[in-house]
Structures are given as C-alpha cells and as structure tokens.
Amino acid sequence: AQSVTQLDSQVPVFEEAPVELRCNYSSSVSVYLFWYVQYPNQGLQLLLKYLSGSTLVESINGFEAEFNKSQTSFHLRKPSVHISDTAEYFCAVRRGSQGNLIFGKGTKLSVKP
Amino acid sequence: DTAVSQTPKYLVTQMGNDKSIKCEQNLGHDTMYWYKQDSKKFLKIMFSYNNKELIINETVPNRFSPKSPDKAHLNLHINSLELGDSAVYFCASSQATGNFAEQYFGPGTRLTVT
Numbered sequence: 614a615q616s617v618t619q620l621d622s623q624v625p626v627f628e629e630a631p632v633e634l635r636c637n638y639s640s641s642v643s644v645y646l647f648w649y650v651q652y653p654n655q656g657l658q659l660l661l662k663y664l665s666g667s668t669l670v671e672s673i674n675g676f677e678a679e680f681n682k683s684q685t686s687f688h689l690r691k692p693s694v695h696i697s698d699t700a701e702y703f704c705a706v707r708r709g710s711q712g713n714l715i716f717g718k719g720t721k722l723s724v725k726p
Numbered sequence: 727d728t729a730v731s732q733t734p735k736y737l738v739t740q741m742g743n744d745k746s747i748k749c750e751q752n753l754g755h756d757t758m759y760w761y762k763q764d765s766k767k768f769l770k771i772m773f774s775y776n777n778k779e780l781i782i783n784e785t786v787p788n789r790f791s792p793k794s795p796d797k798a799h800l801n802l803h804i805n806s807l808e809l810g811d812s813a814v815y816f817c818a819s820s821q822a823t824g825n826f827a828e829q830y831f832g833p834g835t836r837l838t839v840t
Contacts, residue, residue, distance in 0.1 A: 649831075656730070656816055656831035657769075701767060713782060714829065716769040 617706050619717035627725050628696055634689040634720045636678075636704035644706045646687040647714070648678055651701040660702070663687065674698075699724045729753050730832035732817050738838045739807060747802045747835045749817030757781075758800035759818040759829065760792060769816070775800050804837075812839045 620635040638644060645664050649657040661672040668680040678689045687704060704717040730751045739745050751758060759774040773792045774782040780792065789805045800819075804811060817832040 654833075656833045657818075658831070659828055662828070703769065713771045713774075719767045719769075 617704050617715055617717035619702075619704055619720050621720050622718065623721045623723065625723045625725060626694055629693045631692050632690065632694050632698075632722065634702050634704075634722065636687045636689065636717060638685050638687065638704075638706045640685075640706060646678075646680060647705040647707070648672075648676070648687070648689050649703045649705060649716075651703065651719075653700070657703065660689075694722070694724045696724050696726060698722060730817055730819055730830050732815075732832040732835050734835060735833065736836050736838075738840065740840055741807055741809060743807050744803070744805045745807060745837070746804070747815055747817075747837070749800050749802070749832060751798055751817075751819040751830070751832075753819055753821075753830060755819040755821050755830070756797055757820045758794070759820075760800065760802050761816040761818065761831075763814040763816060763834070765813070772802075772815075773800075807837075807839045809839050812837055 616639045618637045624634060626632050647662045648660040650660045651657050660676055661670045661678055663670050663680040669677060671677045676689055676691045678687050680687055699722060701719045701721050703719045705714045707714050733748045737745060757774055757776045760772040761769050762772055763769045772786045775792060775794045791803045793801045793803055814834045814836050816834045818829040820829045
C-alpha cells in the first residue's frame with residue numbers, strides 16, 4: 614500500500630527566510646507526485662507536480678520540489694518566503710493511470726514578520 | 727468565474743438527520759470526486775464519478791451516497807448523520823482519469839454534527 618509522510622506538522626519561519634517542507638512516500642511502483650496548497654478557509658490548489666523528466670520542478674511563485682527516487686522523497690523548498698505563503702501544504706502521490714490521490718497529513722507553514 | 731463550487735459552505739445539523747451537499751463544476755471535466763478532511767486535516771478520497779459511473783469507493787459507509795444528475799454536478803447525500811461525520815468535505819474535478827489528470831478543488835463544506 615502507498616503512504617505519504619510529511620514529517621513536520623508545523624513549520625514556523627520568519628519572512629525572507631528559506632524553508633523546506635519534507636515529504637516521503639512509500640510505493641513499490643512508479644508514482645506521480647504533487648504538492649497542493651490550502652490557504653485559510655479555501656480549497657486546495659495545485660502548487661507543482663512531478664510526472665516524468667526533470668526531477669526538479671518549479672511553481673510560478675518561487676517554490677520548487679525535487680523528486681529523489683533513491684530516498685523516496687519529494688521535499689518542497691523556497692529560498693525566501695513571504696507572509697502570503699502562510700498556508701497548509703499537502704504532499705500527494707498517485708500511482709499509475711487509475712490510482713487515487715493519496716495525501717499526507719499536511720504541514721502548516723506560518724510565516725512571521 | 728468559479729471553477730468548482732459547493733453549497734452550502736457551512737452546515738450544522740443534529741445527529742440522525744439527512745443532509746445533502748451540492749457540487750458543480752464549469753470546467754467541462756468528466757470526472758468528479760468527493761474528499762473528506764477530518765479535524766486533523768487528513769484528506770481522504772471518498773468517491774469519484776466518471777461519466778455518471780462510480781469508479782472508486784474507498785470503503786465509505788453506505789449512509790453516504792453520491793448522486794450525479796449530469797456531468798457537471800456531483801452531490802453528496804448523507805443519511806442518519808453521526809458525530810463522526812463532522813469534517814470538511816471537498817469536491818474536486820478533473821478532465822479524465824489518468825496520470826496527467828490534475829484535480830481542481832472546491833472551497834469545501836464544513837459539516838458539524840451536534
């Protein structure tokens with residue numbers, strides 16, 4: 614069975630500091646990996662995804678994530694965060710063409726001035 | 727324009743009641759989903775519908791029944807509500823099942839059962 618582990622439930626950082634939100638997955642087959650963001654009182658929005666090709670994927674607002682097959686990880690990073698990045702971040706994995714999205718338990722990123 | 731919308735946004739009701747949550751998408755997608763997010767923010771898929779056919783049911787109690795009057799709507803009906811049903815329910819849609827089917831989520835419906 615697949616599972617997704619987000620190692621940190623909460624990550625407080627100061628504005629303009631770098632941040633890394635960790636995500637590990639377990640699967641015996643090829644997977645497709647996603648990061649979703651949930652701003653307060655809103656639904657989930659896709660931040661970025663890894664399907665194939667380059668292992669480093671980027672979002673339009675400065676986040677990036679690197680697929681590491683040997684470590685079964687897909688950590689999310691941003692070199693300098695803004696107050697507006699405060700949100701809940703969910704890592705998700707999808708197995709194969711008909712697989713469900715399996716979500717991690719989320720990491721709450723709190724950016725302080 | 728709202729891509730995936732849900733009504734109501736908040737729903738407070740008593741145990742034993744029957745309630746429905748509506749979902750509509752205007753993206754022309756052919757697959758819709760319902761997810762449950764519990765108090766610990768854990769998200770789990772409940773159902774997905776493709777062309778009016780249920781294709782995934784993740785061991786959800788049969789008190790929950792998805793109803794799809796057309797491709798743009800997937801409503802969630804819940805019978806005999808229980809305290810444990812309190813959660814945020816998210817609707818989502820995608821173009822098709824498959825590796826590249828990005829899911830678009832609605833804003834959620836917060837259900838509180840008292």
